[in-house]
Amino acid sequence: MPRKPGYTAIAAHFRQQIQDGTLRPGDEMPSYQKVRDQFDVAHTTVNRAYRVLKMEGLILAQPGATMIVAAPASNNIGTRVALHAATGSALDGGESSRILEVGTVGADALVAPRLEVPPGTPVQVRRRVVSRNGVPVHLSASYYPAYVIAVTPELQEPVSTGASRELAASRLGVAQDQVLEEVTSRLATAAEKEALGLTAGEVVVTQVVRTVTLEDGRVVEVAVKVAEGSTILRWTTSLRAGVQEGAANA
Numbered sequence: 001m002p003r004k005p006g007y008t009a010i011a012a013h014f015r016q017q018i019q020d021g022t023l024r025p026g027d028e029m030p031s032y033q034k035v036r037d038q039f040d041v042a043h044t045t046v047n048r049a050y051r052v053l054k055m056e057g058l059i060l061a062q063p064g065a066t067m068i069v070a071a072p073a074s075n076n077i078g079t080r081v082a083l084h085a086a087t088g089s090a091l092d093g094g095e096s097s098r099i100l101e102v103g104t105v106g107a108d109a110l111v112a113p114r115l116e117v118p119p120g121t122p123v124q125v126r127r128r129v130v131s132r133n134g135v136p137v138h139l140s141a142s143y144y145p146a147y148v149i150a151v152t153p154e155l156q157e158p159v160s161t162g163a164s165r166e167l168a169a170s171r172l173g174v175a176q177d178q179v180l181e182e183v184t185s186r187l188a189t190a191a192e193k194e195a196l197g198l199t200a201g202e203v204v205v206t207q208v209v210r211t212v213t214l215e216d217g218r219v220v221e222v223a224v225k226v227a228e229g230s231t232i233l234r235w236t237t238s239l240r241a242g243v244q245e246g247a248a249n250a
Contacts, residue, residue: 005039007048014049018058018069019094021133029059029067071230094133100195101127102158111143114211114222124149124156126164129195136196138227144168148220165212165221174214182209185229192226204229 005013017023030038035046050067053059059067106120115123124144130137142164144155151171155164169176188196188203196205208225 004041004045007041007045007052010035010039010041010045010049011052014053015056015058018053019133021094023069025069025071027069029069031066095130095137096132097128097130097160099126099128099158099160100139101125102156105143107143110209110224111222114209115143115145115219117145122146126155128160137231138225139192139195140223140225142221142223144221145219147218148172168220169214172214172218172220174216174218176220177213177215179213180211182211183207184209188226188228196226196228198228206231 014023014029023029029050032043032046032050035041035049036043039045050059054061054067058070060070062068103125104122105125107115107117107123109119111123112119112121115121117123123146125141126144127139127141129139144152144164148168149155152164152168154167165176184207185204186207188198188205192205193199193203205226205228208227210221210223210225211219212221212223214220
């Protein structure tokens, strides 16, 4: 007699359907009864599977006890670091990254103090758009100080390295230590609206400014990520005593 699937296998089944576009944002998920009948499992197994998907930001509860597929979610740095460690890529299933600009700019009032350099100091910038299943999810501009570029000249090329911070940290011989993420909201610029495919006159976007430091205290990257306001930003943090563990969809 075939072994019944566990909740992790059921969650993986629907996760794949969401990632490959079989289930699209806004689609209603199968009812608990349908999933029970499909996999011949108990209600509690279905509940645990759907709970996993909710915690991953892939589905949302709606009035009437129904579940729908959530709008595109942009993974935060904790999730991307974990993805890279497990798969060698910081991009999740169905994601792609397109470089928009690579060059040298003067550090502005937002970036300079976080990179701990005077305003106007030349820094390297890499701007890109990340899409999921062909839908733009967020824009990201990463800024690097001179000592990072000295050991990772690849960051001056208009190609995706897939893991710029990991590459820089490896070359510098110092591991990444912590990240500060500062979240605010503002109106999108014309360039941001065009890159994200937004057509409304005024669009509110969420801005996440990320400062990543190494174990020796040096800043390896300051990144400014911009996502349309309805894009899910979600962090999951363990509350178990003695555990500081961040993994999220942001």
